[in-house]
Amino acid sequence: MILLKQALWSGRFTGKMDDSTLDFTTSLDVDSKMAFYDVMGSLAHVRMLKACNIIPAEDADSIIAGLKVILDEIRNDRFELDYTLEDIHTNIEFRLTERIGPAGGKLHTGRSRNDQVAVDFRMYLRDCALRSASCLNNLMTSLIKIAEDNGGTIMPGFTHMQHAQPVTLAQHMLAYAFKFSRDADRFLDAFERMDKCPLGAAALAGTTYPIDRFMTASALGFREPTENSMDSVSDRDFVNELAFCAAQTQIHLSSLCEELVLWSSQEFGFVEMADRYTTGSSIMPQKKNPDIAELVRGRTGSVIGALMTMLTMTKGLPLTYNRDLQEDKRPVMESIDTVVACLDIMAKVVATAEFNKERMLEVTSKGQINATDLADYLVTKNVPFREAHAIVGAAVRESIETGINLEDMSLEQLRKFSDRIEDDVYGYIPVSKCVERRESYGGTSPSSTDVQISKAIEQLMLRDERIRQETQLIDNCWEKLEE
Ligand code: ARG
Secondary structure: OOOOOOOOOHHHOOOOOOHHHHHHHOOHHHHHHHHHHHHHHHHHHHHHHHHOOOOOHHHHHHHHHHHHHHHHHHHOOOOOOOOOOOOHHHHHHHHHHHHHHHHHHHOOOOOOHHHHHHHHHHHHHHHHHHHHHHHHHHHHHHHHHHHHHOOOOEEEEEEOOEEEEEEEHHHHHHHHHHHHHHHHHHHHHHHHHOOEEOOOOOOOOOOOOOOOHHHHHHHOOOOEEOOOHHHHHHOOHHHHHHHHHHHHHHHHHHHHHHHHHHHOOOOOOOEEOOHHHOEOOOOOOOOOEOHHHHHHHHOHHHHHHHHHHHHHHHOOOOOOOOHHHHHHHHHHHHHHHHHHHHHHHHHHHHHHOEEOHHHHHHHHHOOOOOHHHHHHHHHHOOOOHHHHHHHHHHHHHHHHHHOOOHHHOOHHHHHOOOOOOOHHHHHOOOHHHHHHOOOOOOOOOHHHHHHHHHHHHHHHHHHHHHHHHHHHHHHHHHHHHOO
């Protein structure tokens, strides 16, 4: 048999394609990352073609055998890419026909690269969604651990980067834990929506062969087939959605990193990163730089960029497949790789950071961070809150002028502002009391953060279980397809 390496579509053409056309149109460097999924998609497709008597059983069997060899080559990094063939789909099909002969040409019956690439990318991103959610769970675990150890660690809470009210380190870390919990849920929600199989939509209109799309959908671990063939090959909102999930996660990471950078400065001195997750300076011997946090913050740019790329690229595209869509893989693959790497390292950076509790308390105790509590105290003495606010405002002014903290003022001094103030005020306004009394649901008191910790752990465990089940389901499919 003479096998000519020519384009899959060469029949219609008389002229040869220019080398620069191939260079310009190839997607192999990016879509070769989907090689495994492409073979799985083909295995599901050919088993269906056999079951529906669309191709002879013996041809199907030899295709299956050939695909298994290719799978083995891919797994062992022995699959050689031929850069004269434009993408991974073409590479695998050529390799198959090279191995098993003309029967290989029957694999593409009732299928197009349009539905093939759509199903491959869904399978690829489906795994990305599960992996991202799982990495988010790990980071959340590190944050919860800090919260468990620091229910009584007092620190300033900020609004407008100004001291606002005292909080605890537990409350601060849990704030991030819940942000990351939502990010993880978002990935799983996206997973849920992309859990439909476009294979069998063919080029755009479906096919005349009596295919069974429910069979391929279930063989590949999808809940069901997509409903409309034209939607199936033009839909990339599952890609955009994942790009958003990644961007939102990275934005949350960037806030955490920004705070860690600030907190490790001499001015704050709240935290010291472990030596093994920091770097020094080539010129200033004293430096210990929070480079990891800065890089994570910096990489937010490319992750948001991927989302903008996808939104812009899909805007105004007419139905159905257009070659523009080939540009969807690189940005999102890279953005998921970035987010996963950032989550992995931040889980370790956070887990090994040393918080300076004395410094946090010292900073909190200086100033008038307990002003709200003094006003709340007056409210307990039947002063309307608005009036109390004005009274405390005057006391704060005096505190700033004299440099004496509110709780360090004598009763006599305090009573200048209101004769409702009595000795019990000293049981009310020390920062530890301010924290302890914020027992409202979701508040910063140790009893409230204990509830939050249970909630966070519950969310984490539910998600872990869901990720485990989905992963298991997909792995079972791969095992079956390889039988
Ligand atoms: N390499 C192409 C992609 O990634 C495969 C689909 C090609 N389909 C086509 N009609 N040219 O989108």
